[in-house]
């Protein structure tokens with residue numbers, strides 16, 4: 244497998260804005276036609292389309308001849324990260340510090356002592372228009388230093404205790420206390436965007452690790468990278484729909500949402516209206532009656548794809564003793580009877596049948612009963628659009644760390660599964 248486009252995508256997508264831009268460009272280069280939410284849509288049979296919302300959520304689909312079902316794959320574009328606060332700097336003695344906001348369930352200690360870059364969206368006053376501009380400083384401007392062991396002697400035995408407010412100011416420069424150059428960072432931003440400082444109206448900027456993603460291991464069998472959760476799933480699904488192996492009866496669709504790491508309730512999140520709005524516009528543009536569209540939805544399946552916890556060999560006690568996935572042994576079907584995952588007997592059967600028929604290994608995951616279970620976009624999307632849903636994902640280690648890991652071969656298994664999923668009809672009888 245050619246892993247380098249995958250690694251490049253992860254590196255060039257430090258924020259949801261960049262991920263959506265890169266995926267959308269890839270789809271457009273592959274013949275998908277761009278739609279805008281603020282224009283009328285006319286769709287043609289046999290053509291493929293892509294639309295984004297807020298530049299952080301993305302939906303792409305293909306219009307079949309005789310629509311009987313929609314097979315959807317969903318993932319999220321956001322990852323836990325540190326964002327720069329609106330009070331964007333403070334001067335302490337002779338160093339410039341940038342207070343941060345913690346976005347999502349960050350594994351905080353992994354962000355210490357890393358060389359950090361900054362990327363995101365900046366909005367600029369352009370006369371009568373507010374213009375959105377993406378920015379990505381690939382230079383390592385920042386660092387959040389850890390406390391030396393001599394000043395915290397018990398740290399290795401007692402555990403590292405971090406206060407998000409006090410201990411997470413990023414250092415960016417030394418300042419001359421005689422004449423402080425205020426807002427140096429914003430001067431750099433303005434310069435990079437070729438605008439004036441005072442024209443910057445708003446921003447949404449995240450830090451990210453300067454180190455590039457790469458394969459590691461004695462046989463290069465692992466990917467070591469930030470944001471595998473969940474850009475790995477979005478990338479595999481996009482590559483799959485781009486192959487263009489479609490059936491005449493199924494509308495294949497990929498949907499990638501923002502804000503999963505903070506609960507999905509937003510304009511561009513899975514609990515928002517984006518997918519529902521797009522489905523309704525597809526119905527209108529293809530002149531399908533409301534009644535027929537209910538029938539189509541009843542025959543449709545949504546695959547919520549999000550990375551899964553492989554068993555950690557150094558912490559086996561944190562996993563269920565009997566049902567645990569390992570890396571390199573195929574996609575994981577996730578179960579939770581409290582509906583933290585949306586899988587049920589019918590939808591798990593969809594995945595198992597596809598795996599069995601196509602020689603794809605698969606595994607199962609249930610969280611320990613005595614630990615609080617995470618969740619995905621699965622349950623909220625299922626509730627919102629009224630389509631049966633299954634939660635799956637590839638096994639990984641170090642989830643929500645600044646540097647995560649998964650296996651290369653699992654990406655191939657998932658690709659094979661997605662390729663087959665888009666063309667199979669799963670009517671429930």
Ligand code: ZN
Nearest residue numbers: 472473549550
């Ligand atoms: Zn995730």
